[in-house]
Amino acid sequence: MTLAPENKTKKAKKLSMKARYEALTRGLDWEPSYVEKDEMFPHLDYEGIKIHDWAAWEDPFRLTIDAYCKYQAEKDKRLYAVLDGFAQGQGHLGLTDASYLNAMKIFIQGVTPLEYGAHRHFAYLARHFAGPGPRFAALCQSIDEIRHMQTEIHTLSNYNKYYSGFHNWPEEYDRVWYLSVPKSFFEDALSCGPFEFLIAVGFSFEYLLTNLLFVPFMSGSSFNGDLPTMTFGFSAQSDESRHMTLGLEAIKFLLEQDEANVPIVQGWIDKWFWRSYRVTALVAQMLDYMLPRKVMSWKESFELYFEEQMLGGLFEDLAFYGITPPRHVEDAIKEKEILSHQVYWTLYQFSFAAAFTTSAPSDEHMDWLSQAYPDTFDTHYRPLWEKEKKNIEAGGRHFAPGLPQLCQVCQVPMLFTEPGDATTFAQRESEFEGEIYHTCSNGCQWIFEREPEKYRQAWLPVHQIYQGNCGGPTVPEVLEWYGLQDGDAGEYIGSRDHRNWQAWQGEAAADTATPDETKAGA
Amino acid sequence: MQEQTTADDPQTKGVRDVGVVIQESENNRPVIEAIEADNPGCSVMHSPGLVRITAPGRIVITQETVEEKLGREWETHEFQMAIVSYFGNIQEWDDDEIVIAWDH
Numbered sequence: 001m002t003l004a005p006e007n008k009t010k011k012a013k014k015l016s017m018k019a020r021y022e023a024l025t026r027g028l029d030w031e032p033s034y035v036e037k038d039e040m041f042p043h044l045d046y047e048g049i050k051i052h053d054w055a056a057w058e059d060p061f062r063l064t065i066d067a068y069c070k071y072q073a074e075k076d077k078r079l080y081a082v083l084d085g086f087a088q089g090q091g092h093l094g095l096t097d098a099s100y101l102n103a104m105k106i107f108i109q110g111v112t113p114l115e116y117g118a119h120r121h122f123a124y125l126a127r128h129f130a131g132p133g134p135r136f137a138a139l140c141q142s143i144d145e146i147r148h149m150q151t152e153i154h155t156l157s158n159y160n161k162y163y164s165g166f167h168n169w170p171e172e173y174d175r176v177w178y179l180s181v182p183k184s185f186f187e188d189a190l191s192c193g194p195f196e197f198l199i200a201v202g203f204s205f206e207y208l209l210t211n212l213l214f215v216p217f218m219s220g221s222s223f224n225g226d227l228p229t230m231t232f233g234f235s236a237q238s239d240e241s242r243h244m245t246l247g248l249e250a251i252k253f254l255l256e257q258d259e260a261n262v263p264i265v266q267g268w269i270d271k272w273f274w275r276s277y278r279v280t281a282l283v284a285q286m287l288d289y290m291l292p293r294k295v296m297s298w299k300e301s302f303e304l305y306f307e308e309q310m311l312g313g314l315f316e317d318l319a320f321y322g323i324t325p326p327r328h329v330e331d332a333i334k335e336k337e338i339l340s341h342q343v344y345w346t347l348y349q350f351s352f353a354a355a356f357t358t359s360a361p362s363d364e365h366m367d368w369l370s371q372a373y374p375d376t377f378d379t380h381y382r383p384l385w386e387k388e389k390k391n392i393e394a395g396g397r398h399f400a401p402g403l404p405q406l407c408q409v410c411q412v413p414m415l416f417t418e419p420g421d422a423t424t425f426a427q428r429e430s431e432f433e434g435e436i437y438h439t440c441s442n443g444c445q446w447i448f449e450r451e452p453e454k455y456r457q458a459w460l461p462v463h464q465i466y467q468g469n470c471g472g473p474t475v476p477e478v479l480e481w482y483g484l485q486d487g488d489a490g491e492y493i494g495s496r497d498h499r500n501w502q503a504w505q506g507e508a509a510a511d512t513a514t515p516d517e518t519k520a521g522a
Numbered sequence: 523m524q525e526q527t528t529a530d531d532p533q534t535k536g537v538r539d540v541g542v543v544i545q546e547s548e549n550n551r552p553v554i555e556a557i558e559a560d561n562p563g564c565s566v567m568h569s570p571g572l573v574r575i576t577a578p579g580r581i582v583i584t585q586e587t588v589e590e591k592l593g594r595e596w597e598t599h600e601f602q603m604a605i606v607s608y609f610g611n612i613q614e615w616d617d618d619e620i621v622i623a624w625d626h
Contacts (some may be wrong), residue, residue, distance in 0.1 A: 060612040067599045222571035232546045237606045309609040320626035
């Protein structure tokens with residue numbers, strides 16, 4: 001049913017959006033009288049950024065508190081209606097396959113804690129920026145981020161009732177090796193000054209790479225029967241467009257305020273593009289290997305959301321200020337053909353120590369990969385999986401014993417190859433105060449050498465295990481320290497989730513089958 | 523998996539696209555129709571749960587057209603309920619219209 005349009009002349013008179021926003025961000029601000037402004041905002045000078053006029057900050061969203069609350073409440077209402085319906089209707093049985101949830105396990109373990117980190121740090125920005133416009137935008141984002149964390153937990157807690165791998169994510173985030181990738185990324189950003197954080201998270205993460213990070217998750221969940229995650233994703237992503245605006249506004253504001261800001265901002269873009277890009281390695285393998293029903297390949301997604309929209313669109317715009325595309329972007333472009341395969345091959349071998357399971361791709365899946373990666377899959381990766389198929393047939397599913405060497409900066413195992421040569425492992429060495437540090441790529445090496453005193457302090461999970469800080473020297477002791485339980489790790493086929501799934505689907509098939517077909521069920 | 527339809531052949535070499543991604547839902551259908559009506563030359567791509575609308579240079583969303591398609595009052599703030607992502611810069615978000623375009 002639709003309502004007839006009401007007579008427009010009856011609209012109550014209220015201020016225009018522009019006037020309301022002005023009133024909120026300018027009208028309510030005040031000049032300090034009994035302290036100096038520098039004392040009130042003490043963290044704004046040490047990064048070298050020069051701001052002459054905070055009032056030049058303009059938030060295109062012109063969001064006010066009443067509008068913010070109204071629409072956020074509506075978003076939550078819609079999400080929780082879906083969550084209730086899903087739980088009441090045993091919606092989890094409608095997923096394409098229980099293996100799909102491996103992607104969601106990585107999401108709650110690796111992304112949800114980042115939302116909390118973002119909540120904290122945007123609250124800090126909301127206190128410390130000297131202009132009311134950016135302070136209010138940061139305040140909204142801070143509240144958004146804690147909403148994202150809470151709604152993610154609520155959304156995925158439905159699966160925790162029935163599936164492994166969801167039960168101990170906060171502790172895992174602090175301890176488990178592959179989760180140190182997003183954790184160290186975000187803590188790197190949290191330990192920056194306010195302006196660098198804004199470029200790191202507000203711009204590089206939220207604008208440059210947000211589509212690569214989140215849109216595939218949502219389309220993937222939509223396509224694999226995961227209605228709650230899809231709804232959560234849309235709900236969060238609608239805030240995300242506001243965050244993108246903040247990020248873009250931030251960078252333009254800094255570049256317009258003073259020419260001396262340009263090289264500082266360029267350095268941050270160079271650093272944070274590569275830092276964020278390395279985190280997307282986990283998304284790449286998820287798209288190509290973890291979704292039972294495929295949405296789009298990593299390569300396709302990278303071309304669309306990054307090369308076309310960002311390099312072809314955004315950076316042309318930023319060229320006006322003298323900003324160039326991020327350093328090492330060419331290496332990322334070369335990697336699009338091989339990234340997901342190399343990452344998944346590594347996770348496959350080390351999933352005995354992870355809070356998710358992996359499985360070798362089926363023949364049909366490999367055909368999809370050949371078609372999506374005509375230049376690389378059949379040459380380099382299909383032979384590996386064919387060999388592994390023989391291992392599995394012989395009862396010897398391959399796990400890599402031992403621990404991988406990690407990159408000092410991104411903390412991903414050193415699995416990457418030289419740009420343009422998929423057969424030679426990349427290994428970079430840098431010396432700092434008599435110690436050797438290893439990095440996985442030109443990008444990470446450049447980042448290390450720019451701030452070696454920061455990155456030498458990295459908490460590298462493998463080093464920590466060897467130093468005896470992770471429960472003990474054996475694998476079972478480490479896994480216990482991780483808080484893993486039976487069924488969390490290893491091979492998917494035959495795992496607890498897989499057996500349960502088959503039993504539940506078998507029951508459903510048995511219920512609907514005619515008597516003489518019951519055996520064909522599972 | 524993804525279908526793309528182009529309303530017009532834009533013939534706009536050199537003009538960079540901007541785009542907006544909207545959740546595909548019953549509520550948002552009239553909003554999507556309004557954008558198509560107000561932006562001749564836009565391309566529409568459907569992927570699971572999402573609609574991605576791109577156009578050379580500029581996309582405008584006008585309150586009047588959305589209200590017409592929706593058959594009720596609609597304030598531009600409500601677009602926050604529909605938008606998933608965008609590329610370009612939000613140049614205007616006023617009572618009567620939202621404009622996405624590159625600045626330079």
